[in-house]
Amino acid sequence: MTHPADGGPAPVRILVCDDHVVVRAGLLALLDSAPGIEVVGEAGTGEEALALAARLTPDVVLMDLQLGAGIDGVETTRRLTAATATATPQTGSGRVPHVLVLTTYDTDADITRAIEAGATGYLLKAERPEELFAAIHAAAQGRTTLSGPVAGRVMANMRSPRPSLTDRERDILAQLATGLGNREIARALFISEATVKTHLRRIYDKLGVDTRAGAVAVAKEQRLLP
Incomplete structure (x- = not known):
């Protein structure tokens, strides 16, 4: 992993939010081997993710959608991105997190809600590790990455919009x-x-x-x- 002291770019700081302990452990082990990525914290609930994001100032929050009790991943994303709008240079604007959704859910409703909440990208957990690493680096730069099936659904909805329900x-x-x-x-x-x-x-x-x-x-x- 490259660090500023080595003369290279700073690693992308990641906060992982998933309510399954085993899944989090697997992600942490996987990300620990990724070049240019540093995991700075882990959360099991949306509320914990909000608190840690405020304290640890990650570049990217890797967000699951279903978080058990408490607020879900969409509402957590909404609150994180709302904080972006009020960020100031004193809070470290470069560390206001982008949210990269990592989930098993690929329904139109889930995708739409996450994107509307401000998610920068939307990946499925079936993706290869290399795709996840690339998406994290892209999210840190504010660039959108979508899994293939998700991109297909988004395009299909643009061609034939679904009814808009509250x-x-x-x-x-x-x-x-x-x-x-x-x-x-x-x-x-x-x-x-x-x-x-x-x-x-x-x-x-x-x-x-x-x-x-x-x-x-x-x-x-x-x-x-x-």
Whole structure:
């Protein structure tokens, strides 16, 4: 690994965020062998990642999407990138982290949410180590890297845009897919039954359907469910 003292560029400082201890250990071992990359911390939750990022100022946060209890990877990404907007030279603008998503999830909903939250890149865990290393260096420079299947989905969506659902509409659609009725959905999401009905009408309009079964079928076909 090259260090400034050697006269070369500083290594890319990485914070790894994944809720699975074994996965984190594997990533740490893998990244330890990568040239020009230095792991400065590891986190098991989104809240821990936010705290460590503020203290350790990594260049890149390697972010999983599903983090168990607490905020998920998308919300963590959103908060990290929101901090970028308020960064000042005194906080070390070069160390405000870019977020590189590393996940097993490749649904349209996950990809869209992560990109909208400000992720610089989106990789699948099936990628080769060399691809991951290259993506980390690219992310450190603010350049976007997408796994092949992810890039294909993004291009397909640009050619044939998916319906734009709000986060609440996605929540209701996900509950709908489990077979819950309006009253059960209202209880699960802590909203009124009337609010559920209002959201359902909007979902039907956006998906071009008029039944619950139709909404779930279209959502599965267009990969709108998480």
